[in-house]
Amino acid sequence: MGWSDNLLQSGIKMTLQRKLITSRIEKESQPFSAEELHAKGLKQKQIDLATVYRTLSLLHEKGFLQKSEFGERKSRYWKSTTQRHQHTLFCKDCGSIETFSDCQLHDQHQDLLKLGFTELTHRVEFIGRCPSCSQQEATK
Numbered sequence: 001m002g003w004s005d006n007l008l009q010s011g012i013k014m015t016l017q018r019k020l021i022t023s024r025i026e027k028e029s030q031p032f033s034a035e036e037l038h039a040k041g042l043k044q045k046q047i048d049l050a051t052v053y054r055t056l057s058l059l060h061e062k063g064f065l066q067k068s069e070f071g072e073r074k075s076r077y078w079k080s081t082t083q084r085h086q087h088t089l090f091c092k093d094c095g096s097i098e099t100f101s102d103c104q105l106h107d108q109h110q111d112l113l114k115l116g117f118t119e120l121t122h123r124v125e126f127i128g129r130c131p132s133c134s135q136q137e138a139t140k
Contacts, residue, residue, distance in 0.1 A: 003079050007064055017047050021055045025065075030095045031076035066099070068125055087123070091130035093137075098130075 004026055008014070014022075024037055038052045056077050059065040065077045068088060078097055089098040105122060112120055129137065 003064070007059075010062060010064070012058065012062060017051050018055050020045055020047060021052060022059075025059075025077075025079065028078070031068075031078045031090075031097060033074045033076055035074070037077075068123075087125070089126045089128070089130075091133055092127050093129055093133040096130050096132075 004022065007022060012018070021037070021042060024040060024042060025032075028037070034049065034052045034056055037056075038047070038049050042052060043049075056065060056067075056075075060067045060077065064080055066080050066088065067075050067077050068090070069075055087100055089100070091097075105124070109120065109122065
């Protein structure tokens with residue numbers, strides 16, 4: 001079952017605006033900001049930027065989108081490939097993203113829960129240069 005199939009079965013109310021926004025998200029292969037998504041046809045379909053922000057926030061909250069700032073001053077989103085906990089590798093040159101689920105912080109997480117913290121979560125992001133961009137840089 002694909003991303004859009006999971007979304008449809010999630011119980012999230014799919015208004016016309018949300019359908020148009022999620023359809024646009026389906027076409028994205030790289031991280032995007034709300035502004036970038038809005039500029040790629042949603043503005044022409046009379047969907048205001050605030051609606052895009054609200055929809056992205058909802059999809060992130062429900063686990064359908066991942067979100068990060070990657071050292072920038074704006075949030076970037078991309079489709080979650082799984083509803084499981086993931087960490088992220090982000091290429092600072094081309095914007096490609098790799099995710100991995102092998103979390104070495106599980107034991108520390110459990111120790112912190114024993115200290116009485118609730119609703120505890122964590123996020124790990126690595127920002128660097130992917131193999132392709134590293135190779136291109138080396139040949140310059």
